[in-house]
Amino acid sequence: MIGLGFGVFLAFIDMTIVATALPEIGSQLEAFDEITWVASSYMLTATALQPLYGKFSDIFGRVPVILFALVVFLVGCAICGAAQNIMTLIIARGLAGIGGAGLVSLCMIIISDIVPLNKRALFLGAFGGVFAIASIAGPLLGGAFTDYVSWRWVFYINLPIGAVTLIVIILFLRIPHKSGSILAKLRKIDYLGTFLLVGGIVFILLAILWGGKDYPWDDKRIIAFFCIGFGLIIAFVLSEVYFASEPIIPMELFRFRNVCICYTSVFFLGIGIMGAIFYLPIYFNVVRNDSATMAGVKLLPFMLSMVFGNVVSGVIIQKTGRCREIVWVGSSIATVGVGLLTTLSRASNAGNEVGYLLIFGFGSGLFFQTMLMICQSTAEESEVAVVTACYNFFQTIGATLGLAILSAIMNNVLNTRLPLIEGLDLAALAAAPSSINTMDVSEEARIQFIDAYVKAISTAFIPIIPMMGVIFLMSLGIKHVPLRKTLTGGAHG
Structure with missing residues (x-):
């Protein structure tokens, strides 16, 4: 669990730690207009290859595949840290993404291999906690390394953690797999x-x-x-x-409503969670004039309540063997929480911010891993690897697509409202919106600018309300499947 936990931590933190270092990277490598590809190249390869790891681990075995993913990830990070130009960095980030694609899925698949379904919720819930910690630690560590050491340590920090993970997996992880020649296995691809x-x-x-x-x-x-x-x-x-x-994704899985409902639900949930993680710091930064570090700290209620929701759902599932009722309750709470987030304004106080984040985080945490449990209980144990990899894929693709949609909504509101404000240097504010709080402008212009950002962020969150509501409505159709107490068998739902 320690080794696998480190593996999940590496994959999750690498998604966010780079963000705060990008401006400094672009400045030092003299390629500011290309820095978005440093993040995008990782996301591109990680998302595209994620569904493949489940089937590849069935063919080649869990341990060889996770070791391959980890080594490729670490090699990519080492090259990133040593990169002397932007193109090398972008290519190396893509290489790291090839490895990172397998880390999350393989760790969850391995837990599913060694823990019976009726006890699995607590272990998977622990990984939800790792996700929350990594999401908070990423931007904070990225900013600290960039400000006080070097942006290169944003990538180098993965090497010692990865080395520990590698050693633990090699020494302690023993999962039997089908024997056979490499050529025979290659023919199965x-x-x-x-x-x-x-x-x-x-x-x-x-x-x-x-x-x-x-x-x-x-x-x-x-x-x-x-x-x-x-x-x-x-x-x-x-x-x-x-x-x-030997299909990569057996299409017969989609004939079962539990799988279809959970994949659609986690797609929408990915949009909601990543929307909160990426856009609420903008609210804290611009409206509250918080530093990037403090904006990250203010996300703690959201992330910690997600962890708490994960733990609560894990305990309930282990004691009762019931899953679908947790999704009903969690999606209802999350719908209320995201609805409250759209009411945040310039006049909102700390109690409003913390309370709304706690509600949305707890509701999301309740059913985040619960839906994976439902998918795994629906499938045969032999299908768990593919089901888990696809579950993570739908969450990732939802987050990716969601960020683009929310960004488009937010930018549309800003492009409509900001040009109407007189006396602002919009070019300078586009690069650093929080500078409105120190810029020499009239108080009226400052208030109008802040209100425009509040309106843009709240408008971007409005589509997430019906998404959470759709999750609740679809969850009513989930069929209850008893959780297996052994590592064999299965029941479709």
Whole structure:
């Protein structure tokens, strides 16, 4: 558990630790206009390859595959830390993403291998706690390393933690797997399906990353990328159904309503959680004039209440064996919480902020890992690896797509309201919105600017309300499946 916990921590912290270091990286490498690709290249490879690790671990075994993912991740981080130009850094981040894609899924899959389903909730809940800690620690450590040591330590810090993880896994992790020659295992890989799936995801993600930022959403290149991406995904589905002897994602899984409901739900939940993590710090930074570090600290109520919700749901599941009722309650609470977040204003006090974050975090934490338990209880134990990898994929793709959607909504509101405010240097404020609190402008202009940001953030959160509501409505259709007390068997729902 210590080794696997470190592995999950590495994967989660690497998603956020780079953010606060990006301006300094762009300045030192003299490539400020390309720094977004430092984050995007990691996200691109990590998201695209995530669904593959479940099937690959079935073919080659859990331990070899997680060791491969960990070594590739560490090699990528080492090259990132030593990079002397932006292109080397971007390529190395993509390499780290190839490894990072497998760390979260493989750690959860391994826990599922060694812990019976009726006791699994507590262990998976612990990983939810690791996610919360990493989400808070990432921006704080990134800022501290950049300010007081060097931005290179944003990447180097992964090496000692990764070394401990590597040693623990090699020495203590013993999971038997099917024997056979490497050539026989290589023949089992669905190469056509792999190409179609990765290609489709990459084209869709590139359209999301570029749309609304580098090119307008109605630009022919963005439309073409979406069309090619969805075309390849359709071809992938047809390939898996009609041609693949060892499909990467068995399509029969989607015939069962529990799996479809949980995958759709975690897609929406990914949007809500990442929206809070990325956009609430902007509220604290601009409206409350908090530093980047303090804005991260103020997210603690959200993250800690998520951890508490994870623990509570784990205890309830272990004692009662019931899952779907927890999703009902959690999604109801989360819907109320995100609704309250849309009411935050310039006049809101600390009690409002903390209270609303606690409600949304606790509700989300209650059913975040619970839905994975429902998916795993629906599938046979032999399908758990694929089910888990796909669950993490839908969460990640939801977070990625959600950030693009929320960003587009927020920018649309700002682009409508900010030009109407007289006496502001909008170019300077675009680079550092919080400087409005120290800039020599009229009090009226400052209030109008802050109100514009409050309106933009609250408007961006409004679509999350119906998403949480849809999760509740869909959860009413979840079929109860008794949790297995052994590591064999399964029951579809």
